[in-house]
Amino acid sequence: MLKENMQIILLFCFIFLSHHINAQFSRFGVRASISSVSWVGDYNPNPNVQYNSKIGGSIGFYFAREIGTNWNIEYGLNLSVKGFNLTGQVLYPGAMVGVDIKNQSAYIDVPVGFRYYFGRAAPNGFFIKAGIGISFLVYNKVNWIGQYNNQSFNGDFDGNASELNRFDFFVFPGIGYQLANGLNFQLIWERGLINIVKDDEYFDWTKAYNQSFKLVIGFDL
Template sequence: MKKVILPLALLAGIVGTAHAQTGIKFGVKGGYNLATFSGTDSHGIEYKSGFSAGLYSNFGVADNFSVQPEVLFSQKGASIDNFEGLPTTRFKTTLSYIDVPVLLRYNTGKTEGKGFFLELGPQASFLVRNRDFTQTGNTSTQSTDNTNSADMNKTVLAYVGGIGYQITSGLSLGFRYTGDFTQVYKQGVSANYAGQAYAGGNGQNPSVHNSVFQFQVGYAFGGK
């Protein structure tokens, strides 16, 4: 619960300082994540599907510029085919985070609230759950809820960049990329089941980062 309350408090604090600004808006958004791992030990790792959903606010700070803080639940992780050398076995890990990006947004349209936009900024992510899944053959499956995250970084720093289109009615479509600066797993400690899987079974955590493409739909309320 604390991991959810803290990001919401951060968003409330940021929004609270913006009431003097004109055109403040609040919104909801959700979308599709295409996630994988990047980094030194990412060879053989493939993409997996997930989703994101949450709240955001947007307030103007200058002509064509606005700041947009968000709080999103986001599924990340990765997939491996031919796991442990077996051609019929696939391994997946789903990592659930609370993402808190704070984005500087440049609106290219001359009409208020309409047109293409670019966004860029930092992001803090808080790990709330990790789940491992192994599939063998076409019908035989085995699922393991891996709640031992002692060897994983609970707080992750990242960068976000994206592009999208805002419709006057409040509807927006966006595409963004999120890349982590912080590694998924802690270094210098013994790996858990997922860590061993990606490290090739050598007992050490792999050097990997979350790498996520996000397709999002949002709707904003209020503002001019």
């Protein structure tokens, strides 16, 4: 599974870089983010459990070029951590068991977005941005801890093969500020468009989508 994922990643990186190697980019940079990530959507609610957000993040790089007055187009490649937490009680089997479940997923994200800069100082100053991207699931691990009759037990499993879709599309609006020295800050909301879950009984979800609220710091090289 890991070998297959690495082949997909390497192939995509080759295509991405080959296509843009001769382009006239005005900016190249690196960036990292810390984020609040979760799954959202329609599901069969269990009053005894609570789905919570967790801390995620990303690292990556970007290329950008001007396409008009105050406008930039930006291409990126990121490694992102997403997922959710679940706490509460579930019936297993015939008894209520306290559980704490942590789902952690790693994706290769490929966003393409547009920036619009306000004022005459472009490409510096305040800007808004929006775009769309594609994600490739490369890792997913579920860790659970249960408690019953003062006894604890735990385990983990890989959810890649049968329960989760390996591809996702997402949209992302955001705002930011670009400094003249190349440092930039962004606040971004990101929402997946494809149901993560293949199996409707997986954690009682019928439809589930990735969601992230990101604080991003980047630097033009």
